[in-house]
Amino acid sequence: MKNRLMDLLLVTLGSLIAAFGFNTMFLDNQIASGGMVGLAVVFNKLLGWSPSVILMLSNIPLLILCYFLLGPKVFLKTVYGAMIYPLAINLTSSFPTITKNPLLAVIFGGIIVGLGLGLVFRGNSSTGGTGIITQIIHKYTPLSLGASVILIDGISVLMGLIAFSPDRVMYSTLALMVISYVINRLETGFNASKMVMIISKETEQIKEHITKVADRGVTQIPIQGGYSTTDKTMLMTTISSYEFPALHQHILSLDEAAFIVVLPASQVFGRGFSMTKHHLQKDDIILPM
Known part of the structure; x- marks a missing residue:
């Protein structure tokens, strides 16, 4: 129950943030950043329709398709976000446009909208719209989810050519890229x-430096050289990015010929990362079995 309430809070807050970014950055600057929101900008320009009304009406048939083609479980996760987002756009429609510079609108609007949508996704929901279509395409065709998103959002952005200049469509493409980047960063940390x-x-x-000075855990892995067939030990550890230069410098001071491989770790859980770091115990040094 507690988790469900937290999900609802994230979806509500995320919808309000995304709606604020849409109304204050995208709408008057004619940035159609993909999806049904992008089409709402197009129809607002051509016909003067309210974006919130467009989103609400378009979500009704899409939610029906979601229920029958994707199942009740996906429908329940989607329906709240699909309903609250248009309401949030309507609630924030009175906020003034912050900037008339399209490039600034793309960058900062993309950050704000991406942050809001990222929170919605964190709440295990979505804002409906073309997201439902991409899931249906992914389920019933050989296309991957990523390819489906690119296809549908690409079509939505290109439809901006009906109402806007090529420059505005290119700005819209940049906005879509910024939004995608921010959402990805929220997901990976x-x-x-x-x-x-x-x-x-x-x-x-x-190993002593890693455990006592860097205060990180380390794993010893027995290896064998492919050319020399000599048995060796490889050390593996995970550290924060800002800690690496000091560790790298210390390793080279001990052994200039040390072989070091560095890989990005987008998400790390456990003591020292997602948990409070305490003084390392002997058990934190993992030896080979």
Whole structure:
């Protein structure tokens, strides 16, 4: 029950934020950033229709399709977001346009809308619209979900040519890219970490530095050289990005010929990352079985 209330809170807050970005950045600047929201900008320009009304009316048949083609479970996750988002757009429609500069509108509007939509997705929901269509295409065709999104949002952006100049359509494409980037960052996390694998003749000193100075866990992995067939030990650890330069410098001070592989770790859970870091115990050094 608690998780469900948190999901509803995230969807509501995210919808309000995304709607604020849409009304204050995109609408008057004629930025049609894909999806039904982009089409709402087009129809607002051509026919003067209210974006909130367009979204609400278009979501009704799409939700019916969602129920029958994607199932009741997906429908229940989608219906609240699909209804609250048009209401949020209507509630924030009185806010003035913050900037008339289309490039600033694309960048900051994309950040605000992306943040709002990211919170909606965090709440295990969506704003309906073309998101329902992409899920249906993904389910009933060989196209991947990513390809379906590009296809539908691409068509939506190109439809902007009906009402706007090519320049505005290009701005809309940039806005779509900014929104996608922000949503992706929210999903993977802003605190980028690195997984570091080290092969060196100074294994013990490096391991001691990682555990006592960097205060991170480390794993010893037995390996064998492919050319020399010599048995060696590889150390593997995960550290925050800002900690890596100091670790890298210390390793090279011990062994200039150390072999170091650094990989991005978009999400890391556990002590020192998603949990409070305490002093490391012996059990934090994971030895090979």
